[in-house]
Amino acid sequence: MKIRGSAAEYLGNKNEQKQGFKLKYVFVWVKVKRLSLFFSCRAKMPSMAQTPNPSANGNLSFNHNNNNNNKPNFFARSRKILEQRKSLPIASVERRLIEEVRKHDILIIVGETGSGKTTQIPQFLFNAGFCRGGKTVGITQPRRVAAVTVAKRVAEECGVELGQKVGYSIRFEDVTSSSTSIKYMTDGLLLREALLDPYLSRYSVIVVDEAHERTVHTDVLLGLLKKVHNVRSKYIRDHTSVGHKRTSDGAILEKENADPCISVLKQCEGRKLPPLKLIIMSASLDARVFSEYFGGARAVHIQGRQFPVDIFYTVNPQTDYLDSAIITIFQIHLEEAPGDILVFLTGQEEIESVEKQIQDNLRQLPEDSRKMSTAPIFSSLPSEQQMRVFAPAPAGFRKVILATNIAETSVTIPGVKYVIDPGVVKARCYDPIKGMESLIVVPTSKAQALQRSGRAGRDGRGKCFRLYPESEFEKLEDSTKPEIKRCNLSNVILQLKALGVDDIFGFDFIEKPSRAAIKRSVEELILLGALTDDCKLSDPVGHQMARLPLDPIYSKALILASQFNCLEEMLIAVAMLSVESIFYEPREKKNEARTAKNCFASPEGDHLTLINVYRASNDLLEKRKSEVGKDKHEKILRKWCKENFISSRSLRHARDIHSQIQQHVEQMGLCISSCGDDTLQFRRCLAAAFFLNAALKQPNKTYRALASGEVVHIHPTSVLFHTKADCIIFNEFVKTSKEYIRNVTIIDGFWLTELAPHYYARQE
Numbered sequence: 001m002k003i004r005g006s007a008a009e010y011l012g013n014k015n016e017q018k019q020g021f022k023l024k025y026v027f028v029w030v031k032v033k034r035l036s037l038f039f040s041c042r043a044k045m046p047s048m049a050q051t052p053n054p055s056a057n058g059n060l061s062f063n064h065n066n067n068n069n070n071k072p073n074f075f076a077r078s079r080k081i082l083e084q085r086k087s088l089p090i091a092s093v094e095r096r097l098i099e100e101v102r103k104h105d106i107l108i109i110v111g112e113t114g115s116g117k118t119t120q121i122p123q124f125l126f127n128a129g130f131c132r133g134g135k136t137v138g139i140t141q142p143r144r145v146a147a148v149t150v151a152k153r154v155a156e157e158c159g160v161e162l163g164q165k166v167g168y169s170i171r172f173e174d175v176t177s178s179s180t181s182i183k184y185m186t187d188g189l190l191l192r193e194a195l196l197d198p199y200l201s202r203y204s205v206i207v208v209d210e211a212h213e214r215t216v217h218t219d220v221l222l223g224l225l226k227k228v229h230n231v232r233s234k235y236i237r238d239h240t241s242v243g244h245k246r247t248s249d250g251a252i253l254e255k256e257n258a259d260p261c262i263s264v265l266k267q268c269e270g271r272k273l274p275p276l277k278l279i280i281m282s283a284s285l286d287a288r289v290f291s292e293y294f295g296g297a298r299a300v301h302i303q304g305r306q307f308p309v310d311i312f313y314t315v316n317p318q319t320d321y322l323d324s325a326i327i328t329i330f331q332i333h334l335e336e337a338p339g340d341i342l343v344f345l346t347g348q349e350e351i352e353s354v355e356k357q358i359q360d361n362l363r364q365l366p367e368d369s370r371k372m373s374t375a376p377i378f379s380s381l382p383s384e385q386q387m388r389v390f391a392p393a394p395a396g397f398r399k400v401i402l403a404t405n406i407a408e409t410s411v412t413i414p415g416v417k418y419v420i421d422p423g424v425v426k427a428r429c430y431d432p433i434k435g436m437e438s439l440i441v442v443p444t445s446k447a448q449a450l451q452r453s454g455r456a457g458r459d460g461r462g463k464c465f466r467l468y469p470e471s472e473f474e475k476l477e478d479s480t481k482p483e484i485k486r487c488n489l490s491n492v493i494l495q496l497k498a499l500g501v502d503d504i505f506g507f508d509f510i511e512k513p514s515r516a517a518i519k520r521s522v523e524e525l526i527l528l529g530a531l532t533d534d535c536k537l538s539d540p541v542g543h544q545m546a547r548l549p550l551d552p553i554y555s556k557a558l559i560l561a562s563q564f565n566c567l568e569e570m571l572i573a574v575a576m577l578s579v580e581s582i583f584y585e586p587r588e589k590k591n592e593a594r595t596a597k598n599c600f601a602s603p604e605g606d607h608l609t610l611i612n613v614y615r616a617s618n619d620l621l622e623k624r625k626s627e628v629g630k631d632k633h634e635k636i637l638r639k640w641c642k643e644n645f646i647s648s649r650s651l652r653h654a655r656d657i658h659s660q661i662q663q664h665v666e667q668m669g670l671c672i673s674s675c676g677d678d679t680l681q682f683r684r685c686l687a688a689a690f691f692l693n694a695a696l697k698q699p700n701k702t703y704r705a706l707a708s709g710e711v712v713h714i715h716p717t718s719v720l721f722h723t724k725a726d727c728i729i730f731n732e733f734v735k736t737s738k739e740y741i742r743n744v745t746i747i748d749g750f751w752l753t754e755l756a757p758h759y760y761a762r763q764e
């Protein structure tokens with residue numbers, strides 16, 4: 001890269017601005033190839049050429065039941081959508097695709113980003129009759145935001161109200177009805193559904209979209225779907241051979257009392273059981289791996305994308321990708337044609353810091369160049385705020401979307417013409433020996449780079465700026481290491497146990513996690529009381545823990561809290577711990593921010609400090625409750641948060657999570673009471689739940705984590721940063737420049753042997 005000025009120089013030279021803002025070229029970009037040329041599929045697959053297909057007329061036989069007909073724009077918009085759909089590469093292969101689905105129970109589809117897989121294939125399946133008899137086509141997505149936005153788009157394309165024929169279901173949000181035929185959902189949600197309906201009997205087809213992401217849920221789901229598919233196929237074979245009749249769409253008509261297995265199946269799905277069709281999809285899939293896993297399943301390739309995306313690389317490696325991203329944002333803003341910019345960053349803190357720098361830099365630009373708005377999106381942002389990135393920018397403004405990898409796959413953000421990809425991502429990594437999980441920033445894979453560039457070029461030609469040289473791209477791994485190989489497996493194992501999978505080592509994973517990781521997580525679940533010593537789900541604790549949509553350790557904390565009479569406090573603590581950084585500390589207002597935080601600080605630790613913040617926000621809203629209206633309350637909360645250096649986004653999200661988990665624990669019949677001022681009870685409960693995360697002070701003032709033996713340091717953001725306490729528990733281990741622990745509370749070391757004798761008595 002030829003840098004002739006840093007970002008500040010570039011934007012801040014007032015003389016230059018006066019002279020008509022003469023641009024300095026900061027990067028020399030190397031334009032390389034179009035996105036489509038980068039695509040290569042390693043498995044040998046038949047390709048679906050784009051032959052004209054008279055049946056691909058884009059019409060879906062849904063009722064148009066929304067009352068938009070009187071709106072002048074409605075017809076124009078419908079016509080535009082229809083035109084768009086017809087021009088998608090996938091539209092011309094509808095009939096051939098359906099033939100493939102009819103012929104093969106399991107089909108792997110690889111099609112370039114934007115070819116129309118996610119939005120069109122479910123509609124093709126509906127048109128072809130796969131939803132007859134009240135059956136549903138289910139499409140899983142690794143991320144909530146994709147499930148929601150794609151469902152909205154498909155409902156619009158079909159001219160139906162969201163939640164009727166087309167709906168979505170994500171954790172804590174179900175927008176479906178009994179008439180839903182096309183259902184988008186997260187892969188985790190489908191796993192939870194399988195707890196209640198082990199044969200997934202309402203589904204005729206399940207489409208696993210973006211399978212390349214290999215999230216832990218996708219991998220477990222693939223294993224489960226394989227099993228369900230085999231059971232349903234076997235059932236059909238067996239019953240066809242003993243003379244059962246089929247309906248016209250292939251479903252089996254049951255004979256009364258044919259065999260004992262039928263009664264189980266009848267409970268789930270009534271009298272018909274069609275075979276389960278599985279479709280595994282992505283733009284960047286190694287089809288061979290999936291095909292082998294499903295016993296040589298058929299793989300097809302859909303060629304072509306709607307609009308080209310030009311890829312640019314920097315000439316030289318970058319030392320500071322945030323700085324480079326900001327420079328590139330402004331370079332595009334000042335030089336390129338109108339169009340929104342999507343920037344990939346690694347987390348909330350980075351996003352908020354870049355957002356602030358953009359605002360600061362904009363102030364230095366001449367008035368007429370300041371028309372730029374920013375919109376952040378990251379996973380801990382509440383859904384309604386995430387949706388703001390999809391709203392158009394004010395007229396004449398360029399929107400800059402600052403996103404984590406949650407915007408990497410499946411989503412279409414209308415108007416995005418430029419993508420900036422620094423080539424890094426925050427990924428989980430797990431050390432099964434020490435039992436430590438941490439988040440670290442790592443290079444993306446080629447598959448991720450391809451997905452990112454594919455977010456441009458969805459409603460017109462696009463450009464993608466990769467903030468690294470092409471030679472670096474060549475060195476990237478082809479695909480991302482499956483999450484199941486780099487995370488703590490307690491949650492997965494608990495779910496599998498609840499699904500009736502007894503032999504975890506024998507479970508047919510697409511790629512097996514290491515024995516050490518499975519063993520470690522099973523041991524952890526036994527220690528938490530979720531599994532018995534012979535590895536069965538314990539009753540009631542294990543079953544209760546599996547029902548809560550939380551990490552097992554948090555679920556255990558809630559269950560214990562009802563016995564320690566502090567469930568009210570623990571609900572708040574768990575909700576506050578589920579969001580990213582409640583407090584923020586702007587560089588230029590460090591002292592003010594610290595003084596504000598001290599008002600909430602508890603000398604006993606971060607958990608009680610977080611509870612103090614939550615309760616203070618409750619008191620505020622209680623005091624001002626006469627001022628009616630949700631908007632008014634939001635405004636009051638926002639102002640208060642700003643004054644107290646609290647992230648209003650995070651607090652609002654925590655309040656949301658709180659009400660959702662409260663509903664769950666109420667349904668489970670747990671007793672919600674408060675320990676009042678007796679915080680000792682609450683801390684004892686923390687010790688009883690988080691005993692695996694205890695640390696003892698060393699003579700040199702560092703701490704040693706008792707379970708892993710690792711030397712750890714209290715994070716500077718903790719209220720206990722200067723503590724001299726002998727024994728503490730913590731919630732999070734973060735490895736940056738040092739091994740840090742975050743969210744720390746003081747406990748008494750003797751409590752550990754008293755409350756977790758099964759672990760600490762054994763250690764003595």
Ligand SMILES: Nc1ncnc2c1ncn2[C@@H]1O[C@H](COP(=O)(O)OP(=O)(O)OP(=O)(O)O)[C@@H](O)[C@H]1O
Nearest residue numbers: 113114115116117118119120153283410412414458
């Ligand atoms: N919410 C939306 N608003 C506007 N256009 C959309 C929207 N969703 C999809 N589209 C249009 O439909 C096209 C196909 O989108 P779709 O998500 O089906 O593609 P895909 O092949 O699944 O891509 P990917 O692999 O990136 O998920 C997009 O390129 C875009 O033109």
